Amino acid sequence: MSAERPSLPPVRLNSEAELARDALAAPLFVRAVRLARWAGPDTRVGAGGELVDAQLPAAAEHLGLPADEDGAAYASEAWRLAVDTGLLDVTDPEEEDAEGTVSAGENLGLLTAGSPQDVLSIWLDGLDAVHADATAPVLDDFTDLVGEDGSIDFDALDWDPEAEAEFLDGVLGNLYLLTLADNGAGEGPVPLPALAASMIVPDDMGEPTDDILEQVSEAMMRLDDQFRLLEPIGIVEYRPVDEALMVEEGEASVDAVGGDEDDVTRYGMVKLTPLGLYGVRARMLEAGVDAPAVGDLAGKGADALLDGIVHYPESAARAEVKLWLAGYADGAVS
Template sequence: MRLHPRTQLAFAASHCPLYANALALARWTGPTVPVTARGFPDTPLIREAVRTLSLRPAAPPPGGPPGPDGDRASDPPAPAFALPWWEAVRLGMVELAAGQARPAPDLEERARDPRQILLWWTDMFEAAVEGARGDLTTEPGTTGPDLLPPVLRSLYEAPDRSRVPLTDLIAALLAAPGAVPVTARIRRRLPDLLLHMLCQLAETGAVHLDRRRPGGGPCLVRLTPLGRYGVRQILLSVGVPAPLVDDVGRVEAGAFLDSLQSFSPDGRIIAIDSWLAARTPARALREICEAVDRPGAEPRRWEGAAVLELTSSHLGPQLRALLTCDRPALAHLAAIVLLGSRMLRQDEIDRIMAGRGPWVVVDMLAAALSAGEDGLADFLASPATGGLESLILDDVDRLRRTDHPDTVQVLEALGRLHPDPERAARSRTAAFLARALRRPG
């Protein structure tokens, strides 16, 4: 993704409802306002602030917040005051001391600093996210707070300015791998729960909701540029890679290849295009070769091959030269890229497969196994990739010539995990033979 300029983000932050109300209340306290022991002004002063500053409570979703009885009482003035007041106090816009509230001494100076505005807004957004996660704890024993992060991640990974139907967000939430199990009651209430949560985030300016759909269509949800900035800060704080498009080109090849698995499909395409655009095809090949030529780099090799396939038409002579390289990892990287490039005649494909095929297959299986045995099991069950192991199991002599360092480990894993009992048995036999062939003498 690309971020808007800091001054533009700060301008948007300063005009979002929650921030604007908090700052307005901080200014309203000048020079001082008496407060109770609870830190609130008296009710008449609260009503005065609500009236003077035209404060409004957060707009509820149709039908009100998702309480158990579904009813919604009319809002007293306090809800319009309470949240921005406590945000102003929490963020240090307002100082409480000796029964008095007053604006922070440097409030106006800090309120003009784009960096400070974004720091205040980010803190406010993260507090709103935590509050919304707490609201999703609806039944004893449920894990409601875990519902929000995948929703925000889905919105973050959507193409810029795209609007996602609320129904699609719910479907993706329930169908995602490792999705949080929910009861039938929670499933029925998810639209109201998520809409209530998103309305809270809309007050921070992070989310835009289009609820007035022609013909009663589903609510459309969009993460604003400010929301993308806020979600990115959360991702970075918990160690999730969230590189910017303009930064991708400067990332060294090893770290870049390692990060690709964390991207969404659209994000992956953009990241690869950005990385390749920052260097010539020859330089991309050289950097990737340096990054993958080491033990345990199977996932990197396959990611590197996928990147190089997009520029292989400019690398034909270099890739063919690498086929005769005395570094097995690089020779077989070139073989993988050439086999996927559609630049070869059939006799060239046959020649590469005869010489390099078994090593390439072992490397592919080792890359799948690097994600755990579940990764290899999924690989074997996939219609697109299952059956490739026959290239090493159907010809023991070719297997004997395969010098891949993970051959034995891969064969032993196939012996444990292959869904076909006959092939599993052959894998165990092949592992025994491969291990015996590598013993001295």
Template structure:
């Protein structure tokens, strides 16, 4: 894999059928579909498919939003989604674009508000509407993805109230004056969605509500900054305000689940009139007031689709089911434990136990630097295989690289006739296992590994006198690591001496 193709942690996706149901039940999508069916008799529209004022009132009534002061805006948004996704199609009337422009100008001169009254076309249900009910789940998801992209673009757009105010004052549209940069807004929103995706992956698919300040800080505060400056904290506060607006736009399409920022907090200002509370450390009681957000299962699906389109390697559990054992074993060491097990179970379910075991054992062989990781992954995957694979494990009992793990597998199932391993095989398996574990030690696992190292030397007197002779490519590196990890200074010194001997032996 090329270095410029980033690899992300795997995610667990729900089935396409479930995702399609989620897409159809998303409030904005459901409204758009209802309006598209309502358009069966034809709905006059303005330029760009814009719903006209009289029709807007009827549509708002249809959606049950007439009693909501924002009802017409919600209805217009749903109608536009229906237009953008092809749920309705527009047939232009004989009126030319020039006539439509003249009518629009006249409406402005008359002080008309809202959608213009000049019809330039008729909207009727589009072909895509049939796919929502008779198409496949993937058809539904394709339509939803199209609508989601439209909503994302709307979320990154400037505040229309600011634009209206600027135009009403007779000025020209100046993006700088309304503090909006389209590239920066799109980059911020894409980065935020990417961070939410990563958090979902790390949480192994569990719901992961993220406080809005933490999410904003993840994009603003530099990784190497121990204590954010006042300027950085103010940037975080400003980003929070923008994200609050954006998530309110994204929730109705089903991309995120969002508990909005408590509007009372926005009013808690310092003497200079700048928001400061949002940048302060949060207590458990207050955290939800600052906004909580997470990707929905539909959102995980959507962000992954966008990442794949951008050229990222964004695996999902089940991707490896039809791949060879060597691909599976290369990938599993980078998977979180629960997802690695799920991936292995799906892979094994597609094969007989005997064939799966033979393929795994063959792929586990090798003297390259990644071979210990493959063997550890093979051992973990084989632990899920039924006793029907017994013959495959017995076939490798005399194999220097695989005989040890084969004996472990047979012993765990209390199967008879397991030959005693030689001391050489025991030490080789020990070095191989440590080599695999040392390659991915995080801060939490280091204590466990330190206990393992100490336990090995306590159980085997003269361990280092024998270990340096082990004919394994990683012997010297493992002994050096044991010297760093062992809590006893004398044993650590013996480990370093053994590492020197192993390296000298290898160079001879």
């Protein structure tokens, strides 16, 4: 009996060695590694593992960042990633108001002494951390959420973390599908309005209503912020929305979309990188999505190969068979 049709077409991934090199070259990851190697016995952190404000200027200077608020923010972001990915180990203070210390984490050594799989595993932890940051609520004034007794009113945030994560994962999933469309012909950048519309506009809707267009505009601006955060971890190449298109409410109107190509690019363009394909697929697999990759069937029996490629596009099927035959010649297939 033939295998069921996979829910997604097979993806051709770069080798793990190539992907690991891409991960190590991602700008945010580079900064995190540099700060992890910069940290020493005199480095002090707060209760949550964050670098204390007094040391942010030195961290920014080490990274070659400007000595201003932006430089401090980028340094803080890189520091958090170093902690989240185990490049640094934080020792909490023994006393309540004291400061903690840090030391090199085990994962820092794996970046040079470990395998490509080790590097990619650490990078995936970083992707999860950045994804969580991208779906976190934007707080205009945190003091409005603090009650008289000092407690935080989380209900006032009007924020559903699961829904936010599901929305971003849905967008990344659509971008993944568009990248694989037409046997790879869809590898060019995707206009942000089209990506936002893919999550908002019903499939059976003809002309979008004003309400739908407003929702697409809001989703565009939400995605603009999120892709700005995701780009430095190496998952996407992103051209942000032209700030000149912003209206007073902080949204970009989509009414003009549909003009020539130059106009469309001003509304944001996004493309998954080869590392991004790997990262999105890894998140899909973790969520239980059937996301095959060319090479998955190498080393399996002939029956599994024939059942597996029956729904593959011709080019992917040829590549899969080629890899299977190579494994057969090497004795990997019994």
